[in-house]
Amino acid sequence: MPEIQxxxxxxxxxxxxxxxxxxITSESVWQLELRxxxxxxxxxxxxxxxxxxxSISYPRNPFALAxxxxxRSMMYTALMDQDIVGYVSLIERGIDSTVHVADLVxxxxxxxxxxxxxxxxxxxxxxxxxAYRRVILEMQSKNxxxxxxxxxxxxEFCGYNDQYxxxxxxxxxxxxxxx
Numbered sequence: 618m619p620e621i622q623x624x625x626x627x628x629x630x631x632x633x634x635x636x637x638x639x640x641i642t643s644e645s646v647w648q649l650e651l652r653x654x655x656x657x658x659x660x661x662x663x664x665x666x667x668x669x670x671x672s673i674s675y676p677r678n679p680f681a682l683a684x685x686x687x688x689r690s691m692m693y694t695a696l697m698d699q700d701i702v703g704y705v706s707l708i709e710r711g712i713d714s715t716v717h718v719a720d721l722v723x724x725x726x727x728x729x730x731x732x733x734x735x736x737x738x739x740x741x742x743x744x745x746x747x748a749y750r751r752v753i754l755e756m757q758s759k760n761x762x763x764x765x766x767x768x769x770x771x772x773e774f775c776g777y778n779d780q781y782x783x784x785x786x787x788x789x790x791x792x793x794x795x796x
Contacts, residue, residue, distance in 0.1 A: 619697040621732055623739040626692035626704060633701045634694065635682055638725035639675035643667070647758040649779065649787050662758070662777070662789075673759045676782035677720070689719065693739045695732045702727040705736040707743065715751045715792075716744040721763065733766055745795050752795060758787040767791040 626634070645666045652659040677685065686692060686706055695703040703723035707716050718740055723732045737754075744752050754772055756763040772791035781788035 621702075621730070621735040622696045623693050623735050624696070626686075626694045630694045630701060630704075631683055631686065634686075634704050634722075635679070637701070637703070637722055639679070639722055640725065641673050641760055641762060642670050643673060643759055643761045644670050645761045647761075647764060647787075647789060649758065649777065660777075662774075664761075671759070673757065674784065675722075676757055676784050676786055676788075678783060685719075690716075691740075691743055693736055693743075695723070695736050697727060697730075697732070703732045703736055705740050707740055709747075709749070713751075714749050715753055716740065716747075716749045718752060718754045721754070721756075721766075728762070733763075734770075737766070737770060741793075741795065750795055751792055753790055753792045756789050756791075757782065757784075758789050764789065764791075 645664050647662045648665045650661045650663065689706040690709040691707045693705050694701055704720065705718060706720040708719050710717055718737070721733060721736060741752055753775070754763070754767045756767070758777070770793065772793040774789065775792040776790045778788045
């Protein structure tokens with residue numbers, strides 16, 4: 618397996634990052650069940666296996682990615698054999714000493730090779746080096762691979778936002794304390 622190099626993103630990377638396959642395939646989803654009774658609400662997520670795999674579009678506007686990236690605090694690009702294969706973008710939230718992972722993308726042809734893990738480790742190291750106390754990952758409730766990755770790294774479910782994305786999908790948030 619080729620070595621994965623993670624380095625800060627440079628301007629010449631941006632057009633190639635936009636060209637990565639941002640879609641994902643999932644066999645299961647986290648389904649939101651909301652019950653409202655007088656005086657209380659019950660919210661439950663349960664993993665539901667789908668009858669067949671589905672392809673899920675990236676929840677952000679593909680034509681606005683470069684504009685969004687300009688607002689990020691930090692971005693890392695992953696390379697294998699000098700080919701760009703993924704990226705992670707980070708937003709600092711100094712008030713609560715948190716780094717928010719807004720994007721974590723690996724090209725479809727390079728998934729399940731440790732690229733996302735290397736990018737997430739780079740993000741965590743950057744956050745630790747800047748004395749942040751917590752990292753929060755954001756993902757669609759349909760993105761089971763990202764959910765599993767966050768759990769593998771010790772992140773715990775910490776919230777959701779219904780209709781968060783332009784696609785009206787539910788966003789899930791997983792957090793991990795650093796140190």
